[in-house]
Amino acid sequence: HLPLTGKTALVTGGSRSMGAAIAKRLAAEGASVAFTYAGSRAQAEETARAIEAAGGRALAIQADAGDPDAVRAAIARTVEAFGGLDILVNNAGIALGGPIDQITFEDYQRMIAVNVTGVFVATQEAVRHMPAGGRVIHIGSSMTRYASFPGASLYTLTKGAVTGFNRSLVRDLGPRGITVNTVHPGPTDTDMNPAEGDLAKLLIPNMAVGRYGQASEIADVVAYLASPGAAFVTGADIVVDGGFTA
Numbered sequence: 001h002l003p004l005t006g007k008t009a010l011v012t013g014g015s016r017s018m019g020a021a022i023a024k025r026l027a028a029e030g031a032s033v034a035f036t037y038a039g040s041r042a043q044a045e046e047t048a049r050a051i052e053a054a055g056g057r058a059l060a061i062q063a064d065a066g067d068p069d070a071v072r073a074a075i076a077r078t079v080e081a082f083g084g085l086d087i088l089v090n091n092a093g094i095a096l097g098g099p100i101d102q103i104t105f106e107d108y109q110r111m112i113a114v115n116v117t118g119v120f121v122a123t124q125e126a127v128r129h130m131p132a133g134g135r136v137i138h139i140g141s142s143m144t145r146y147a148s149f150p151g152a153s154l155y156t157l158t159k160g161a162v163t164g165f166n167r168s169l170v171r172d173l174g175p176r177g178i179t180v181n182t183v184h185p186g187p188t189d190t191d192m193n194p195a196e197g198d199l200a201k202l203l204i205p206n207m208a209v210g211r212y213g214q215a216s217e218i219a220d221v222v223a224y225l226a227s228p229g230a231a232f233v234t235g236a237d238i239v240v241d242g243g244f245t246a
């Protein structure tokens with residue numbers, strides 16, 4: 001008997017990188033896992049195949065997190081396919097920006113649409129279906145604690161919004177037996193932030209463990225928060241950053 005047997009999950013942005021690692025991990029724990037993606041169809045199909053090859057149940061859904069109707073439809077499809085929704089992981093996120101005087105208003109609006117509105121709409125719609133024991137897990141960022149380099153003010157604005165949303169949401173959902181937590185990854189080796197990139201050269205000297213995180217190390221913490229044993233953990237900001245912000 002696996003910890004998440006009989007549970008259903010939706011991971012936003014699960015085609016590749018951290019979201020794919022989270023989707024695979026939740027499936028390995030026994031959950032039926034739907035995940036959304038925006039553009040990477042081939043990688044989404046590959047992730048779904050990998051989950052199924054390991055004996056899990058997967059559903060890949062094309063749904064831009066910045067399109068509220070698409071997000072609502074993705075949740076409806078998940079509920080229809082799996083008969084419910086117990087776990088929502090708000091992982092989809094983008095990192096547009098630059099120095100404050102160079103950020104375009106179009107980039108600002110896109111960042112708000114994907115990183116903030118996407119999280120709000122997915123959460124609102126998901127909890128309409130969520131029974132007691134439900135789990136909402138946001139992926140924030142260690143940037144909300146420690147912003148060590150310039151050009152990320154817009155990104156940090158969106159992650160700060162999610163952090164505030166999380167804090168107050170626990171009061172709405174606690175009485176229903178649903179927990180809400182934010183995992184704040186530090187620099188993690190993904191397509192967005194490769195461990196071999198220029199940013200990594202700047203950041204690794206400030207990481208206590210002297211290396212980037214792996215997507216699977218973030219997925220480990222998400223799996224814990226999703227598990228029945230985490231029922232008393234709610235409203236938490238869990239920094240998973242190799243000591244980057246310590």
Ligand code: NDP
Nearest residue numbers: 013015016017018037038039040065093188190191192193
């Ligand atoms: P990647 O850019 O490597 O992967 C992003 C994933 O999200 C892809 O599967 C992508 O799918 C999907 N996605 C992107 N935009 C959308 C959208 N509009 N709608 C639906 N899906 C979308 O990012 P990471 O894996 O690095 O980041 C995952 C989360 O972790 C993000 O919220 C990020 O901000 C956060 N984070 C990352 C850190 C890092 O160092 N990597 C550190 C702290 C936080 P597709 O290709 O199909 O668009």
